[in-house]
Amino acid sequence: MTNSTTVSGLLDGKVAFITGAGRGIGAAAARLFAREGARVVLAARTETQLKTVAEEIRASGGIADHVVCDLGDAASIRAAVDHTVDLHGRLDVAFNNGATNVPPGPMDHVTEADFDHIYEVNLKGPWLSMVAEIAAIRATAGTGAIVNNTSVGSLMANPELPAYGAMKRGVNSLTASAAVTYGPEGIRINAVAPGTTMTEMFGDWVESSPGILERLNAQTPLGRVAEPEEVAEAAAWLLSDRSSYVTGTVLRVDGGMVS
Structure with missing residues (x-):
């Protein structure tokens, strides 16, 4: 007689909602979470990208x-979370990954319109998302976990992306506050803070700022950029029951950049 051991996925049986899931870290997370046993609902503004990733996962x-x-619209976020509950009857975990960026440059070069846009998507968006997700978890699964995607640039001065860094630091604060508020209910709230990660958004920065990739790699002890999947792995662990005593943490996934 042969003994066989079945290793369960990190997110077996969980319903997962992921923002910014059409590309980059969000798309990598959607693929990984599904491989780890979750039923995933992908959210973003661009339907063609979402359909492509969802079809890959189903295949x-x-x-x-x-x-x-639209992460800048409270009704849109609420409707997306409600759609997830309508599809699967519950919400267990959420990865608030969606974000936007503005052209790099010093603070006095950031336009007011760009500042307002990055606030709407990168700070107000995660706040609205958490409010909707907590309500859905509370009403269905009862307990669960949320991970917000911030940035290593939120943990230090960020002179080339000052508005981006400020909004992401704000999300770190929201994460800490939510962890204290909802921990007694069994809802854990954490964040991942990626370092240099090879996403489409980062690719745009590389194109507009010659030499930035080499400079960032020189500041990183591991000496390279991360693949989106490497950030997704950290988020998956934080959302899983294997991190059941972890809340209020901003986990650096930065190759040692901030030490």
Whole structure:
């Protein structure tokens, strides 16, 4: 007689809602979470990207749906979270990954319109998302976990992306406050702070700022950029029951850049 051990996925049986899931870290997270056993709902503004990723996941045997969502719009976020509950009857975990950026440059070069836009998406968006997700978890699964995607640039001066860094630091604060508020209910709130990660958004920065990739790699003890999947792995662990005593943490996934 042969003994066989079945290793369960990190997120087996969980319903996961992911923002910014059409590309970059969000798309990598959607694929990974599905491989780890979650039923995933992908949210972003660009439906063609969402459909492509969801179809890839389904073709690999995963369960994936998508919903168009504008992170600057409270009603849109609420509708996307409600759609997730309508599809699966519950919400267990959420990864608030969606973000935008503005052209790099010193603070006095940031336009007011760009500042307002990055505030709407990168700070107000995660706040609105957490409010909707906590309500859904509370009403269905009862307990659960949320991870916000911030940035290593939120943990130090960020002179080239000052508005971006400020909004991401604000999300760190929201994460800490929410962890204290909702921990007694069994809802854990954490964040990941990626370092240099090879996403489309970062690619745009590399194109506009010659030499930035080499400079950032020189500041990173591991000496390279991260792949989006490496950040997704950290988020998956924080959302899983294997991190059941972790809340209020901003986990650096930065190759040692901040030490």
